[in-house]
Amino acid sequence: MTQAPAAEPWMQALRDRAFARFSELGFPTTHNEEWRFTNVAPIARTAFIPVAADTLLACSEAVKELGPGRAEAHLARYAAFDENPFVALNTAFLGNVTVLEIPRGVVIEQPIQITHEVPERPDLGTKLAAHPRTLILVGEGAQCTIVETYKGAGTYFTNAVTEIVVGDRAVVDHYKLQQESLSAFHISTLQAAIGRSATFASHSISLGGALVRNDANATLSEGSDATLNGLYIVNGTQHVDNHTLIDHAMPHGTSHELYKGILDGQAHAVFNGKIIVRKDAQKTDSKQTNKNLVLSDDAVVDTKPELQIFADDVRCTHGATIGQLDAESLFYMQSRGIGKREARRLLTYAFAQDVVDRIKVQSLRDSLERILFEKFHELAE
Template identity: 40%
Template sequence: MLKTSERTGDLLDNWAAFLRSRSVDEPPSLRRCRQAAAEAFARLGYPLKKNEDWKYTNVSRLAQIVWNPAPPIERISIPDWEAIRTIIANGRVVYRGGVGEWGDKVSIDDWDRACKMHANFLEEHWNQVARWSQHPFAALNTACFQDAVIIRVKAGHEINLPIHILMHHQPSINTGQACFPRILIYLETGSRATVVESYQGGDEASFTCGIVEIILERFAHLDYYKVQQEDEHNIHIVQTYIRLAQGSELRAHIVSLGGGLVRNECDVQLTGEQGVCTLNGLYLAHGRQHVDNHTEIEHVAPGCVSFELYKGILSDRAHGVFHGKIYVHPGAQKTDAKQTNQALLLSDDAEVDSKPQLEIYADDVRCTHGATVGQLDDRQLFYLRTRGISAEQARNLLIYGFAEEIISRIHVAPVRYQLEDLLLAQEGLPLESELRRVILP
């Protein structure tokens, strides 16, 4: 029934059989939704270059690979830092740590369990913010996702321990292998939580196609981290859809360290007054890595604030893309939106494309955007070297200094330390960050 074409590859055929074999009893409306999404993808196909949203990111190779479901894997190591942890390996939830003392304040379920226990909740909140009917990859994920993590924080509660979702992609077949992780984070009125998503693994023949839906009810507060450190050839396309109700606040940190072709999309709707959304982005790209940060912030309600600060460090022939759309609806008066995109180019062949897009239909607003592209400063390098620091270490210190503005905003210590180590180790710097940990809490 689903017609494959050059623009969709054979993907859906492979997946239809796989999904039929699954035993989960999905609520009928969600089953219909899968079907509709499959049809949407068959209609939309993989985006082409002439599609303005995909102008700088070429995904044509996706259609040339036969994608198969990633097989289950047996073993996975569990990070040792303390968190309420769930692990998705090759698209399936394989580990669900206990929520312990937080049991009555937060629930974390996989797809199977959520369908059994919380069908009503799913009917109400699932697929509510993902734009699956218009976006090819959102359609693809909605049609094909194998499993999901549903996080629900109860009204008025604060979860002090980070909730960690680790997405591990372990290639084990020779042909293309795809994972479709799917997450719903739902914060009830007045609740607060910290969620860390990390992505790891993969190779040149693997594809991570994810959707994260984040719904913040009134006065909810979420500190959200997406840390992508997959294999540097992996294809990673993840849409994060966010809806903020009145007085709620999201602080998001989108960090890309790995991946071959990376597309992070953040689609934010500020639907209630006094909502605050901060997007902090950091990416490091070398070799031929391509990292595309695509953000769309919609100010629907008046009096909301959105801040975006994206920083990229590019070397070799790496390519960075930043697309920042801000859409201010008529009536969204007193909107305050600020968008900043900075890139540090470490080689002549590295490249960055920056595309701000402001569409403002209200008159009493403040919207600013700025983009800078720079190189390391010779005066700073000289200064460091006159203190005995080698040219290479001086470069690394300056690179770190550039990234630090984002790193300093990361409040989950293990994530911050892990990033410092990763950043500094990747740049060949001795691990001096120990000093910061001893003295700078």
């Protein structure tokens, strides 16, 4: 079933368990609440050959790259495969796992860059599927920035799982730049286990892909701080689905979430943000916002911010909006001699800027600004 190299027995056992679970679960249908607005039939009915993605790693020497053998105690312990069939599928095809460790107390200035590219293999004569897997162990009090990039060409399927263990008092910034080809399928799960008084931020930028589903899940400990930000810009017939889950398992946690989307053409965007506050997670402070800007008549937005609260001494709010460019702002700009097209472009750019400004890696922000500028140039045409 897999072309992955023979693995150690524990890993083979894990693969077998995950494969058995996937066989039970099958591909989800829209009857499944978690997949209500995203139909994965195009993936289910396409035949793929599994390949290893070309994974490029650039990081400072202080980061230890471990063999998968060292990962046994952590791998698949955070991203559970009993519920999510795609995590099960990824685990069933465990092969080249990227395992990184940032030792205790070490501060790494330079961002750790991980790029996954699905290779072009016309010789195989069929479509390819890659299941990249990443595990990052951040030691107590350590600090680092991780940038994951996904790209490729043609029609293929990326099914990625990233597990991040944030040690107590550690500070981790995670960026995911999804720039798959416009005919690719991209499904990914980010699972962060955040330690006591640790700070974790995830920024998910979704630009490419024909059918995209991003899951970003964070489990908080006592006094943890989690930030989940996202920006999705879709056009044509693209479909992007962002699911987030913030699990306040312990007291005194704070979380902030901001997801913004820009839709044009016949694109379809789904947002589902779930916040759970467990029974004993008192003094939780959680805020979630989802804003969608719709530029065309045929774009579709489904948003579902969810709160599940079992503790009483908490402050939780969420908000969602779906709207178009403000007519008054457009008029104001036009009255000051800015052409309509230019005004639309500027306002759209300003809408996205809110998320872009929160990116702390200068080089990433610069390149993203450039990409967005080009993109909005097209949008506004």
